[in-house]
């Protein structure tokens with residue numbers, strides 16, 4: 001089973017997105033696509049007069065922002081990806097975490113930062129996912145979850161990919177692929193030749209303390225380590241070129 005998460009910059013670029021979806025279509029075996037749509041959500045938020053607010057790569061989701069991310073992730077982006085995949089011959093089915101109760105989460109507690117309607121995942125229901133995969137469908141999961149009490153919650157898409165990988169690791173050989181616009185985790189974002197080929201918990205801690213790794217890369221790496229610790233066979237962070245040709249940063 002391969003779980004491919006596509007990043008915001010890829011989603012925003014028609015040519016890059018099309019290439020990523022072609023790659024997904026060409027992947028052998030069972031597969032799940034995961035996406036957010038943060039850049040589009042920020043864009044539409046601003047157009048509605050709601051200033052996007054982030055903290056350590058995570059969005060602060062007040063009630064108005066929850067409306068925007070639900071419309072953008074579970075609506076526009078999810079359905080546009082499903083339609084494009086159908087066009088390419090992949091029998092995709094779009095899902096939020098509320099659908100078939102696949103991802104149950106709880107509202108993040110207000111500590112020093114109030115993340116608002118941000119959901120931390122409690123559980124993954126693997127039976128409906130297995131049924132869909134077994135029927136030859138490719139689930140396309142967006143970054144909206146629910147709390148089981150009727151409340152939708154915004155959950156980081158990298159987290160969704162990782163919890164699905166962790167939840168399915170006992171039943172499948174899971175490869176978790178994070179596709180974004182950089183060659184991988186970089187020592188210096190301005191130097192394309194500074195790819196870090198492999199990260200382990202100790203080197204991650206060092207790079208993090210040195211400020212080399214920041215922003216949206218923090219939740220991405222925390223999640224990649226979480227998936228590997230939970231039994232995923234492999235986690236890779238790369239651009240499409242790296243995914244095709246064995247490049248990128250491998251998480252161990």
Ligand code: ADP
Pocket residue numbers: 006007008009010036038057179180181182184185186187188189212213214215216217220
């Ligand atoms: P996504 O594209 O998957 O939605 P984010 O935009 O949240 O992910 O996170 C990816 C971003 O993390 C990159 O675009 C980059 O700006 C940032 N980043 C911070 N540190 C690094 C690093 N050392 N290597 C690569 N990217 C980094």
